[in-house]
Amino acid sequence: MRAFRGLFLICFAYACALAYGQTVKSPWSIEISTDRPTVAAGSDVYIRVKLTNISDEVVDCSTFDLGGGTDRYYQFDVRDENGAPVKKRDLSEPYPGSWRGKCDLEPGKTLESTKLVSWLHDLSKPGKYRIQISRRISDGPNPQYVKSNTITITVLPADSKPTTDEQPPAQR
Amino acid sequence: MTWTVGGTRIAGYAPTTPSASVTELTDDNLKQANITYHWVYPKENIPVTYKYCVSIPGADADGQCSLKAKAAFEVDGVDSPSINIWNEFLAHVNDLIGCDLEGGGPTLVYGNLRGPIPVCATPTNPTRGIPGITFYPIGTQPGTGNFLFAQLINSDVVEYSRIGATRTCTTITGVDSDYPYDNKINPASTSDSPTAPLPSTYSTVVRNFNATMYLLWQSTATANTIPVPLGYIPWTFDGTATQTDGKWTATGSGAPVESDGTASNDGLIRSDGALPDAGTPNDAFVLAAPTQPNLGIPVWGGRAVTNCVAGR
Numbered sequence: 457m458r459a460f461r462g463l464f465l466i467c468f469a470y471a472c473a474l475a476y477g478q479t480v481k482s483p484w485s486i487e488i489s490t491d492r493p494t495v496a497a498g499s500d501v502y503i504r505v506k507l508t509n510i511s512d513e514v515v516d517c518s519t520f521d522l523g524g525g526t527d528r529y530y531q532f533d534v535r536d537e538n539g540a541p542v543k544k545r546d547l548s549e550p551y552p553g554s555w556r557g558k559c560d561l562e563p564g565k566t567l568e569s570t571k572l573v574s575w576l577h578d579l580s581k582p583g584k585y586r587i588q589i590s591r592r593i594s595d596g597p598n599p600q601y602v603k604s605n606t607i608t609i610t611v612l613p614a615d616s617k618p619t620t621d622e623q624p625p626a627q628r
Numbered sequence: 629m630t631w632t633v634g635g636t637r638i639a640g641y642a643p644t645t646p647s648a649s650v651t652e653l654t655d656d657n658l659k660q661a662n663i664t665y666h667w668v669y670p671k672e673n674i675p676v677t678y679k680y681c682v683s684i685p686g687a688d689a690d691g692q693c694s695l696k697a698k699a700a701f702e703v704d705g706v707d708s709p710s711i712n713i714w715n716e717f718l719a720h721v722n723d724l725i726g727c728d729l730e731g732g733g734p735t736l737v738y739g740n741l742r743g744p745i746p747v748c749a750t751p752t753n754p755t756r757g758i759p760g761i762t763f764y765p766i767g768t769q770p771g772t773g774n775f776l777f778a779q780l781i782n783s784d785v786v787e788y789s790r791i792g793a794t795r796t797c798t799t800i801t802g803v804d805s806d807y808p809y810d811n812k813i814n815p816a817s818t819s820d821s822p823t824a825p826l827p828s829t830y831s832t833v834v835r836n837f838n839a840t841m842y843l844l845w846q847s848t849a850t851a852n853t854i855p856v857p858l859g860y861i862p863w864t865f866d867g868t869a870t871q872t873d874g875k876w877t878a879t880g881s882g883a884p885v886e887s888d889g890t891a892s893n894d895g896l897i898r899s900d901g902a903l904p905d906a907g908t909p910n911d912a913f914v915l916a917a918p919t920q921p922n923l924g925i926p927v928w929g930g931r932a933v934t935n936c937v938a939g940r
Contacts, residue, residue: 518755
């Protein structure tokens with residue numbers, strides 16, 4: 457009986473460790489960038505996302521388009537120059553979406569995509585915005601996320617000419 | 629300098645997610661010493677000529693110009709291109725699992741999904757299931773190259789309603805998400821499963837979706853190639869979910885649309901589980917042609933994004 461109780465305590469402690477605080481190794485790395493770091497207010501703001509499989513197994517790389525404007529596999533953290541979160545579209549109201557089917561990413565391979573940040577977040581006011589995205593890697597009460605690098609986008613007044621007028625990122 | 633270039637030719641086409649347009653080869657271009665152009669369709673014996681003129685005092689007009697240099701080119705392309713389709717017929721209501729503050733719940737789906745909603749998915753617990761429609765590229769490539777898909781949304785309206793209130797979500801025309809579609813270069817297949825969450829606060833949800841999936845091909849045999857169109861398939865999904873006594877049920881269906889407007893049954897995954905033929909061209913496939921708008925090349929001015937408005 458004592459042995460059984462001991463085993464139970466060990467299992468309980470292990471379960472707690474899994475649920476609270478144990479670090480899950482991410483199978484992905486995420487890198488974001490933009491070819492247009494400066495845009496005029498009212499312009500669409502796109503970022504380029506590179507999702508790389510850094511594990512030695514095939515991992516999921518599915519995308520789920522919500523409202524044509526965002527990929528619901530990612531969390532977007534967009535902040536103004538004071539560090540305050542930028543107003544976001546209210547997703548508690550229903551929006552139609554589309555699941556793109558199963559996606560397998562081979563070890564070492566990268567999937568590159570473009571995300572329209574300005575559909576989900578209000579970037580209409582001039583200023584500097586810091587953008588970072590993340591993707592969930594574990595379940596449980598304290599889920600963990602793999603985070604991207606942070607980039608800065610400068611939004612100029614609508615009648616300004618952006619200092620960089622390169623075309624948005626090409627896919628190929 | 630004067631060039632003449634036969635066949636269907638353009639100066640450029642460099643699609644990206646934010647935009648895609650065809651740059652025509654202008655008369656001015658054809659008067660330059662060096663010109664860059666791309667042939668869009670395979671053809672034999674495409675004539676190209678070149679002559680130059682110089683000003684020679686006293687010479688008549690003919691005497692001021694060179695003889696025409698002539699050449700004929702053969703442009704190779706994908707042989708017998710088409711798209712094979714496997715598609716579900718009926719709409720379903722699937723219960724997807726939420727997490728944290730992200731609520732799951734019943735969802736109207738073209739296809740059959742299970743597991744967590746995508747924002748709650750993890751590498752070991754992904755959203756999974758059968759997509760509503762899957763497109764497989766067909767065709768023999770002339771050397772090295774990549775198939776690419778691009779989907780354009782023609783119309784997409786979702787109407788949520790209950791007594792005394794509606795919410796209408798309308799999508800503007802444009803490219804669906806990314807180019808290439810689903811960010812895949814040379815995919816064995818690509819899929820789509822339109823969905824709509826079903827909040828308990830509404831009694832009816834209707835989604836009418838109409839899109840065209842284009843198949844393109846880009847040679848990698850040389851530098852500076854462009855994607856060229858091979859053809860397209862229009863398809864629709866019309867689904868309705870109705871809530872009765874707290875339970876949602878779905879009606880409606882999706883399918884490729886043939887030129888006479890009828891639904892194609894070619895790729896239907898039948899209710900008894902029988903699968904369609906692999907590798908068979910779908911009847912709804914329309915071969916790209918220079919007589920089509922924009923020479924058969926898909927163009928767009930941005931992503932097809934959705935906005936919703938509440939009504940009464």
